[in-house]
Amino acid sequence: MKENQLKMNQSVHCRTKKMVLTAMFACLAFVLNTFVYFPAMAPFQHFVDVLAAVFLGPWYACAAAFLCGVMRMLSGRTIQAVAGAVFGPIIGGLLYRRTGSFVMTFIGEVVGTGFVGAMVSYPLMKLFYGLDAQSPFYYIPFYTPAAVVGAGMGVAVLLTLRKTRLLERMKNELNV
Template identity: 65%
Template sequence: MKTQKKLSTKKMLVTALLAALAYVLNSFVYFPAMAPFQHFVDVLAAVLVGPWYGFASALICGILRMMSGRTIQAVTGAIFGPILGGLIYRKTHNLYLVFLGEVIGTGILGALTSYPLMKIFYGLDVHKWYYFVPYYTPAAIVGAGMGLAVVLIFQKTGLLKRMQASLD
């Protein structure tokens, strides 16, 4: 029981650090209508802490970004990628499929979820339900690509196995 509690505490700590990393990177390196560093961190979270802690990391960062003046898109554009990427990684252990899960989770699911929320809460006057897909997908591709590159470097150096072993 004590070992399980210790592992849970480690995962929560890494989750908080990943949320802080995403927030800081997205605050200081700004691209209009893009948050590629969120997707970078989402890939790291999916591989290191799994889908649900990855979701928590993205949610925490999204809420912090909303408190800093961003719209609800800061949450909806972040939460689906680590869930889908993490579930795929848990099943396959294929890092390239984590990239794909992040892009589909954010570029499609996040974009489609953002449309009705932006219409309801912010009065968005756009008639295309797929309006956000062309904005979310490139950001997800760039960010997930950076995350994949870092995770592949971690894997090549053996660091990924050591990090995962310390969290399992």
């Protein structure tokens, strides 16, 4: 009986850590995207997405991206802040979980954001804002470079953490 209670307490403790880190990643992405601004690009969102995908997994990373997107929308950005952000961490996180490869996480972030997010944004921008860019591929040239740059920065940080042996310590602390 006590063993089951101990396992349940550890599980709750692990989920609590992940929720707090999810909120911290969302806030970090929001602050970085607010102070380092590029028109129609948010490379720091993708930077944080890659880190969150590795440390938290696809679903918490998606939650962090969603929360950041909502905060960005509340500060005047369009629905692209959410639609463009949530697919990269899901695909990147799933690929990382399956392979353990930072390169695959990078690819998942770029494909999820640069292509899937861009394609989803087109009908939403048309529906909610009346913007007709004449092509569902319109946003790909904006999303993909930002995803490549941001995901590349995220992978660089992860490689540095791995080299200094901090990555495993940090992941062990989260029980990932």
